[in-house]
Structure formats: C-alpha cells, structure tokens
Amino acid sequence: MSLPMLVAAALFVGVLAYALFGGADFGSGFYDLTAGSATRGAELRTLVDHSIGPVWEANHVWLIYVLVMWWTAFPETFASTMSTLIFPMLFALLGIVLRGASFAFRKYSATLGQARLFGAVFASSSIVTPFFLGAVAGAIASGRVPATGRGDLWTSWLTPTSLFGGLIAVGTCAFLAGTFLTADAVRSGHEALSEQLRRRSLAVGLVTGAVVFAALVPLTRDAPTLTEGLAGRAAPLVVLSALAGTATLVLLVRRRPAEARVTAVTAVASVILGWGVAQYPYLLVDEITIADAAGAPATLRALMVAVVLAGIIVVPALVYLFRLTQSESWSRH
Amino acid sequence: MTVPDLALQLLTAEEPAGLLPAREQMALSLGWHIILACFGVAFPTMIFVVHRRGIVRDDPVALDLAKRWSKVSAVLFAIGAVSGTVLSFEMGLLWPGLMGPFGDVLGLPFAFEGLSFFIEAIFLGIYLYGWGRLPPRRHLLMLVPMAIAGVVGTFCVISVNAWMNAPAGFRMVDGEVTDVNPWAAMFNDLVWLQFAHMWVAAFMVVGFLVSGVYAVGMLRGRRDPHHRLGFLVPFVFATVAALAQPVIGHLLGGNLGDRQPAKLAAFELAETTESPSPLRIGGLLIDGEVRWAIDIPVLGSLIAQNSFSAPVPGLDTIPVDERPPVNLTHWAFQVMVGIGTLLFLAVLLFWFVRWRGRDLLENRWFLRFAVAAGPLAVLALEAGWVATEVGRQPWVVYGVLRTADAAGSNSWLWWLLAATVVVYAGMTVGAVVILRSMARRWREGETELPSPYGPESAEEVAR
Numbered sequence: 001m002s003l004p005m006l007v008a009a010a011l012f013v014g015v016l017a018y019a020l021f022g023g024a025d026f027g028s029g030f031y032d033l034t035a036g037s038a039t040r041g042a043e044l045r046t047l048v049d050h051s052i053g054p055v056w057e058a059n060h061v062w063l064i065y066v067l068v069m070w071w072t073a074f075p076e077t078f079a080s081t082m083s084t085l086i087f088p089m090l091f092a093l094l095g096i097v098l099r100g101a102s103f104a105f106r107k108y109s110a111t112l113g114q115a116r117l118f119g120a121v122f123a124s125s126s127i128v129t130p131f132f133l134g135a136v137a138g139a140i141a142s143g144r145v146p147a148t149g150r151g152d153l154w155t156s157w158l159t160p161t162s163l164f165g166g167l168i169a170v171g172t173c174a175f176l177a178g179t180f181l182t183a184d185a186v187r188s189g190h191e192a193l194s195e196q197l198r199r200r201s202l203a204v205g206l207v208t209g210a211v212v213f214a215a216l217v218p219l220t221r222d223a224p225t226l227t228e229g230l231a232g233r234a235a236p237l238v239v240l241s242a243l244a245g246t247a248t249l250v251l252l253v254r255r256r257p258a259e260a261r262v263t264a265v266t267a268v269a270s271v272i273l274g275w276g277v278a279q280y281p282y283l284l285v286d287e288i289t290i291a292d293a294a295g296a297p298a299t300l301r302a303l304m305v306a307v308v309l310a311g312i313i314v315v316p317a318l319v320y321l322f323r324l325t326q327s328e329s330w331s332r333h
Numbered sequence: 334m335t336v337p338d339l340a341l342q343l344l345t346a347e348e349p350a351g352l353l354p355a356r357e358q359m360a361l362s363l364g365w366h367i368i369l370a371c372f373g374v375a376f377p378t379m380i381f382v383v384h385r386r387g388i389v390r391d392d393p394v395a396l397d398l399a400k401r402w403s404k405v406s407a408v409l410f411a412i413g414a415v416s417g418t419v420l421s422f423e424m425g426l427l428w429p430g431l432m433g434p435f436g437d438v439l440g441l442p443f444a445f446e447g448l449s450f451f452i453e454a455i456f457l458g459i460y461l462y463g464w465g466r467l468p469p470r471r472h473l474l475m476l477v478p479m480a481i482a483g484v485v486g487t488f489c490v491i492s493v494n495a496w497m498n499a500p501a502g503f504r505m506v507d508g509e510v511t512d513v514n515p516w517a518a519m520f521n522d523l524v525w526l527q528f529a530h531m532w533v534a535a536f537m538v539v540g541f542l543v544s545g546v547y548a549v550g551m552l553r554g555r556r557d558p559h560h561r562l563g564f565l566v567p568f569v570f571a572t573v574a575a576l577a578q579p580v581i582g583h584l585l586g587g588n589l590g591d592r593q594p595a596k597l598a599a600f601e602l603a604e605t606t607e608s609p610s611p612l613r614i615g616g617l618l619i620d621g622e623v624r625w626a627i628d629i630p631v632l633g634s635l636i637a638q639n640s641f642s643a644p645v646p647g648l649d650t651i652p653v654d655e656r657p658p659v660n661l662t663h664w665a666f667q668v669m670v671g672i673g674t675l676l677f678l679a680v681l682l683f684w685f686v687r688w689r690g691r692d693l694l695e696n697r698w699f700l701r702f703a704v705a706a707g708p709l710a711v712l713a714l715e716a717g718w719v720a721t722e723v724g725r726q727p728w729v730v731y732g733v734l735r736t737a738d739a740a741g742s743n744s745w746l747w748w749l750l751a752a753t754v755v756v757y758a759g760m761t762v763g764a765v766v767i768l769r770s771m772a773r774r775w776r777e778g779e780t781e782l783p784s785p786y787g788p789e790s791a792e793e794v795a796r
Contacts, residue, residue: 038786045786054458057414061451067421068447071432072440072515079433082425083741090749093422097415097756104411105763107784108404110770115785118763148433150741295437296513306444314448317455317478324459330466 003301004073004294008283010307011069012276018062019272020176020265023169025056027177029099029126030170031200032119038112043193044181045119049107051184054325056103058318063096065310073303074293076148077284084151085139088132088162095129098122127170134169138162141279142223143286147293160218161226168215171208172268178204179248179264183257187328198252205249212271225285229278237274241267350744352737355427358750360722362419364715365757369413370490371714373453374483374532375539375570376406381476382566388469394558398566400464401775402543404782407461408767412760414454427746430739431729434510438503439493441515446489449482456482487535488528495523498721499592500730523592526585533574533581534714537676540571542707546772548700564694564703571710572680578673583636590638590646593731595655596724598648599662601633602626608644609634614667618648618659657726665719672713676706 001009028048035041052059071078082089102121109115135157142161145151178201185194220227230238244267251260279285283293294300324330380402387396421443425432459467460475467475496502502518503510547564589597597603602613604623610633616626637645648656679702683693693699729736743749774782 042786046784049784049786054462057411057454058451058458060414060418061447061454064418064421064450065447067425068440068443071425071436072444073437075436075440076433078425078436079429082422082432083429086426086743089422089426093419094752094756096418097760100415100418101412101760101763104408105767106786108408108767108771108782109785110767110774112785114766114770119786295440296510296515298513299437299441299515302441302515303444306441306448309445310448310451314451314455317452321455321459324466325462330462 002291003297003304004291007069007073007294007300007303007307008290010304011066011073014062014066014069015276016269016272018059018066019169019172020268021055021059022062023130023173023268024176024180025052025059026099026126026130027173027175028052028181029123029177030174030204031177031181031197033123033127034200038116043190044197047181047185047188047190047193050188051181051325052103053107054330055321056100058321060096060100069303073295073300074283074290075295077145077288077293080148080150081136081140081145081284083149084145084153084156085136087153088135088139088157092129092132092136095125095132099125099129130169130173131166134166135162136165137169137275138165138223141165141226141275141285143225143284145284145287147284147288160215160222164211164215164218167211168208168271171204171211172271174204175201175208175245175248176264176268179252179257179260182252183261186257194257198255198257202249202252205245205252209245209249223285225282226275226278229280230274232278233280234274234278237270237277241270241274244270351427351742351746352740354743354746354750355740356736358746358753359423359427360719361750361753361757362416362423364718365761366413366416366420367714367718368538368711369409369416370487371535371538372406372409373413374487374535376402376409376543377453377476377479377483378536379539379543379567379570380406381473381480383562384473384476388473394562397559397780398563400780401771403461403464404771405768407457408764408771410453410457412764414450416757416760417450427741428729428739429741431734435503435730435734438510438513438515438518439496442489442492442496442519446486449486449489453479453482453486483535484532487532488524489519491528491531492519492521492524494721495527496521497728497730498527498725499523500733505733523585526581529581530578530585530717533578534710534717536570536574537578538707538710538714540567540569540574541676541703541710543567544571545704545707548703551694552697552700552704561694568680568683568703571676571706572684575673575676575680579677582670582673586637587639593725594646595648595651595657596662596721597637598646598651599657599659599724600666600720601637601645602659602663603633603645603647605649606644606647607633609640609642610637610645612636613663616663618663655727657724662720662724665716665723668716669713669720672709672716676710676713679706 028051032041032045032048035044067078098121102118102125106115106118106122109118138159138161139145139157142159144156144159178197182194182197182201185191185197219230244263248260248263248267251257251263281289281291283290380399383395383402384399386392387394387399456475456478460472460479463472463475496518499522500518501521502514502516504512544564544567547560550560551564586597586600589600601610602616602618602623603610604618604621609631611628611630612632612635613623614627614629616623618624631641633645634640634643648659683699686693725731727735727737729739771782
C-alpha cells in the first residue's frame with residue numbers, strides 16, 4: 001500500500017471511530033429530546049447523563065483527529081472543502097459548541113429550570129450536528145467539492161445526496177445510541193426504562209432503514225460515481241450492513257440488547273466503510289484522488305509516526321476507559 | 334491606547350473584505366480559548382497536589398478541595414474542548430491561504446497535540462467518574478497523564494505559533510512550498526523559549542485566579558483551613574511562575590532585534606534609531622511622532638540588546654507596508670511587562686513578610702490585591718499574546734506569507750463574527766452561572782451536587 005493510501009486509511013479509521021463513538025453520543029441527544037416532561041424523562045435523562053458523561057469528551061476528540069490528519073496530509077483539499085462547505089461546517093460547529101457546553105452545564109445545574117434549558121439545547125444540538133456533518137459527507141461523495149479553490153456555497157450541499165446524508169447520519173446515530181442505552185438500562189436494572197428504549201430503538205431502526213432504502217433512487221441520479229462504487233466494489237459491505245441492521249432489529253425484538261450492540265455497530269460501520277470503499281480512489285469524488293491530493297512525503301511519514309504513537313498510547317487508555325464504564329461497578333448509581 | 338484610536342487603527346487598513354473580520358474572529362475565539370487552555374494545562378497539577386495531600390496525610394480538607402476542583406475542571410474542560418474545536422474549524426474556514434499551501438508544513442505538531450488532548454480527555458473522564466469507584470491511589474495516578482498531556486499539548490500548539498514567528502522546515506521555490514521537513518518546522522528556533530513562556534503563564538493565570546477565589550472568601554470572613562489551603566496551594570504555583578516568568582521573557586526577547594526588528598521597534602516605540610536607545614514607557618505614535626512617553630535613557634539598549642550602546646533599530650528602517658500596528662503592539666507589550674513586574678513584586682513581598690513572621694492574609698489590602706491578581710494575570714496573558722501576534726503583522730508566516738493572502742474573501746464574515754460574539758457571550762454567562770451556583774451549594778453543605786434531573790429530585794417534582 002502506498003504512503004498516501006496508508007495515511008488516508010488512518011484518517012478514515014478516525015472517521016469511522018467518530019461515526020461510531022461520537023455517533024452514539026449524538027444519538028443519545030435524540031432520546032433525551034423526546035423523553036417527555038421533566039418528571040417523566042428524569043430517569044432516561046439521568047441514564048444519558050451517566051452513560052455518556054465519562055466518555056463524550058474522548059469520543060469528541062476523533063473529530064479533531066480527523067481534521068488535523070486531513071489538513072496535514074491533504075492540505076489543499078482541506079482548504080477547498082472548508083471554503084466550499086463553510087455553511088454546513090459552521091452549522092455543525094455551532095451544534096458541537098452548544099452541545100458540549102450545555103451538556104456540562106446541565107450536569108451541575110442548580111435548578112430544574114436551568115437544567116431544562118441546558119438540556120433542551122444539548123438535545124437539539126445533538127441532532128443538528130450529525131445532520132450537517134452528514135450533509136458535508138454527501139457533498140464530498142457526490143463530487144461537489146473542487147480539488148482547489150471554492151465550489152458553490154449553496155448548491156454544493158443543498159442536494160438530495162447531502163439531504164439524505166444528513167438524515168441517514170441522524171438516524172444511524174439514534175439507532176446506535178438506542179441499542180446502547182437499552183443495554184445500559186438493562187445492566188443498571190431499569191426495567192421499565194429499558195422496555196421503553198427498546199421499543200423506541202426499534203422504531204428508529206425501521207425508519208432509518210426506510211430512509212436508506214428511499215435514498216437509493218435519488219442517489220443514482222445525483223451521485224453516479226458513488227452509486228457505481230456502492231453497487232460494485234462496496235456491494236458486499238452494503239449487504240452486510242442490511243443484514244446486520246436486520247439482525248439488530250430481531251435481537252431487540254427478542255430482548256437481547258447486549259448482543260444487539262454488536263450487530264448495530266457492524267451495521268453502521270459497514271455503511272461508513274461502504275462509503276469509503278465506494279468512492280475509492282477519490283479523496284474528493286470526481287475531482288482528485290488520494291494519491292494526487294497528498295502533501296509532502298516527509299510529512300506523511302511523520303504522520304505515520306503519530307498514528308503509531310496513537311496506537312501505542314491512546315488506544316490502550318481508551319480501552320481502559322471503555323472497560324471501566326461498561327463494568328458493573330460503574331453502572332450502578 | 335484609547336478604544337476609538339484602536340478601532341481607527343484597525344479599520345483604516347486597506348485589505349481584502351475577509352481579512353479584518355477573520356482576524357477579529359480568530360482573536361475572539363483564540364483569546365477566549367487561551368484562558369480555558371490554561372486551566373487544562375495547570376489545573377491537573379494543582380489538583381494532584383491537594384488530592385495527594387488528602388490521601389497521604391489523611392486530610393479531609395485537602396480531599397474536599399480536590400473533589401471540588403475536579404468538578405470545576407469538568408465544566409471548564411468541556412467548554413475548553415468545544416472552543417478548541419472551534420479553532421480547528423476556523424483554521425480552514427478563515428485561513429484557506431495558510432492551510433492550503435502550508436498545512437503539511439505546520440500540521441505535525443497539531444497531530445501530536447491531538448494525541449495529548451486525547452489522553453487528557455480520556456483520563457479526565459476516568460478521574461471525574463472515578464471518585465469512590467477506583468482505589469484511592471490509582472485514582473490519584475489518573476491525574477499524572479493529564480498533567481503530562483498538558484505539557485506536551487502546550488509545547489505542540491506553541492510550536493505552531495513559534496513556527497509562524499520563525500518559519501523553518503521548508504523552502505519557497507517560485508512561489509511553491511518544497512523540501513518540506515515537518516520535524517524541522519516543529520522544532521524551530523523559537524519553540525523552547527516560547528513554550529516555556531506560555532507554560533509558565535498558564536500557571537500564573539490559574540494560580541492567581543484560583544487563589545483569588547479563596548481570597549474573596551477570606552475577605553468575607555471565611556477564615557477556615559479550607560480557605561487557607563485553597564489559597565496557598567495555587568498561590569505557591571503562581572509564585573514560582575511569577576518569579577520565573579521575567580527571566581524567560583527576557584531570554585525570549587533576547588535576539589528579537591535580529592529576528593523581527595519591526596516587532597522590537599513597535600515594542601519599544603522606537604520611531605527612529607537612537608544610540609543608546611531609551612526605555613520608553615507609555616506614549617503614542619501619532620503622525621510619525623512619539624508623544625506623551627516617559628523616556629528612561631540607555632535602559633532600552635540595555636534590556637533589548639544587552640548593551641549600553643547598541644541601538645534598538647527604529648521603525649524608519651522598516652518599509653511602511655511591513656510595519657505592524659505600532660501603538661497596539663507597544664501598549665500590549667507594556668501592559669504585559671507592567672503587570673508581570675507588579676505580580677513579581679507582590680509575591681516577593683508576600684513571602685518576604687511571611688519569612689519575617691507576619692501573615693499578609695490578615696491584611697485586607699493584600700487580600701484585595703490577591704483578588705485582583707487573577708484578572709490581572711489574564712490581562713497580562715492576553716496582552717502578551719496580542720503583542721506577539723499583532724507585532725508579527727502584516728505577516729502570518731513571518732517574511733513568507735502575508736496575513737492578507739491567507740484570508741479568504743468572505744465579506745459576510747462580519748455576520749459570523751456577530752454570531753460568535755453572541756454564542757461566546759452565552760457560553761460565558763452559562764459558565765459563570767453554573768460555577769457560582771456550584772460554589773453557593775458547596776457553601777450550603779451540599780457536597781455531591783446532584784443533577785436536578787436525578788431520580789431523587791424527580792420524585793420531589795412528582796409529589
């Protein structure tokens with residue numbers, strides 16, 4: 001594998017990790033938002049607080065990892081993407097800011113009024129952010145970002161591909177979060193809550209599946225290169241995703257949320273991976289390939305040092321954090 | 334400098350439409366983030382000291398402080414993380430002309446900064462939720478990676494800024510960037526001293542701010558061991574930092590005359606080259622003439638050039654289109670040095686008097702000063718950063734890339750700036766409200782601070 005490909009793969013691992021870990025965090029906002037009144041939703045909101053509290057900041061760093069890898073390894077495409085997609089990027093950024101701040105504020109709110117305000121901001125911005133990030137992905141995947149310079153500020157992302165990209169991102173985040181929260185609720189012994197979450201996750205899964213299905217028609221016209229890749233090279237991943245998604249629904253119906261977590265992650269990961277494989281070898285679809293977009297070779301080699309260090313230092317620490325938060329003694333309270 | 338004067342100076346420049354709002358946007362978000370970043374860098378070490386004391390000496394007061402500070406750091410770290418994310422977006426959104434050509438030159442330290450931020454976020458999560466769940470000693474150790482990550486992260490971010498001041502690790506051939514060596518860019522000539530200056534500044538800011546909080550309590554008559562320890566631990570950190578800072582600053586400024594003569598001339602308000610140069614305190618440059626300044630003969634040469642006669646090169650040696658905004662740079666520099674000196678003297682006085690057997694914590698005027706010291710340290714930090722950044726103008730990469738060429742052409746960025754002001758103001762208010770309510774509830778004896786969404790409160794609501 002060539003050096004630019006290696007770096008692109010490492011960058012894509014970041015995209016994948018952010019979609020899964022960050023995605024599950026964002027999705028929790030959906031259930032938080034729709035949990036009902038302060039009294040009725042208290043139990044669920046406490047669960048959300050508890051299950052994403054220790055991990056959300058670490059999950060959020062994947063985004064920074066992706067941005068930094070991108071501008072260091074493929075600087076011109078980063079500049080052109082940022083200039084072209086400045087609006088969806090800004091909306092996503094606004095969501096990230098409001099969400100992070102208000103999540104922290106809510107935890108230490110003194111009054112119910114404050115907590116409701118911050119909670120509403122947290123939950124709604126948790127939906128805004130993945131939508132616009134999905135729209136950004138759609139714009140890249142449908143070939144609307146030029147290799148250098150700036151594309152159109154509006155028509156580059158106000159397209160069917162971006163719109164469906166956004167909806168699918170919101171849906172998959174909520175689906176992931178739903179299965180994880182259901183499993184969390186079971187583990188911490190909240191039976192009624194887990195039952196409620198299970199039903200809602202099922203509904204979210206069905207709707208998301210329908211949206212993905214519906215997206216196929218406009219996608220063929222709006223993003224031909226991507227469609228070709230999805231139907232060709234990435235087809236096995238698309239099939240895997242469909243199977244894993246269905247399996248998740250079945251497992252949820254059968255009240256086995258712990259196993260459903262695995263299939264849900266598989267389903268979402270293979271969608272994201274499918275996107276990457278489908279648009280290979282392009283970095284910006286129809287515009288520039290990974291090899292042509294790469295920056296200085298010395299920098300790429302140095303970046304691989306950073307990636308290896310991340311593997312040695314960050315990954316074990318991350319595993320420790322996740323093991324702690326998924327353990328019995330941290331689940332109680 | 335007066336505000337209208339400052340505004341005039343900023344507005345009269347003839348530049349692309351995107352430049353001024355982009356600069357203001359960057360200034361606002363970076364100036365805001367830099368304070369929170371200080372907490373990320375310095376607070377874990379201070380928490381470690383009190384937490385360790387709590388465990389080793391079985392001291393409930395120290396342990397209580399560690400618990401409270403960790404909750405405060407949770408709030409500050411969260412908004413620091415999001416304002417840091419804003420910056421990484423802004424690098425591309427506001428400065429495509431920098432990130433496109435130079436992204437692969439300056440990117441490596443950012444990658445390592447990302448790693449250290451990762452470590453900090455992971456261990457913060459473990460530490461915050463580890464109270465009562467991890468064995469005490471292991472729990473304490475979770476602060477160590479955070480403190481180390483703070484050091485590494487500071488080094489990396491400052492490395493990029495030092496590179497902008499002393500570019501290295503690439504060559505320009507016919508306007509193209511070639512021969513990129515990211516390691517040489519990262520370990521440029523300025524990085525170590527600039528890092529030391531910023532790292533120590535972080536301990537000054539956090540040390541004085543936190544001790545100031547307990548000084549307020551003592552002024553209000555709360556003179557218990559809790560307040561004494563809460564004051565003294567951060568104050569010791571601030572003391573060491575305040576004493577070291579002038580030395581580092583002087584070393585950093587050492588050969589500024591050779592490196593960035595325009596910046597030095599602006600710092601010293603040197604309109605013409607004088608031999609020997611005076612130290613110029615205060616003053617404004619109006620129509621090419623220095624007015625209202627107090628000159629101390631020879632001292633300028635002595636401080637800036639380590640010589641009794643070597644002059645500070647004047648602005649008249651610098652082409653007009655390569656001069657920074659002089660008054661702003663000069664005043665920012667003087668505010669930084671002035672406050673730094675004041676804090677240096679104040680901590681010396683405190684420890685000297687204490688050595689002679691008197692405790693200045695009994696003195697209301699000293700306590701009032703201790704309350705002001707935090708905001709003053711923040712002001713010095715911001716001023717120092719303005720001095721180095723504005724003093725480098727009109728270059729974003731010194732001698733290589735002009736700031737005007739790095740900016741995009743978005744005239745509507747003013748709207749973005751307005752929106753940012755609103756969001757940041759909201760975040761500031763939110764943080765202040767939450768932190769104050771935390772302090773109030775702690776004073777009232779609520780140690781655990783349950784969320785109002787918690788099951789207990791929910792039952793109350795139901796009743």
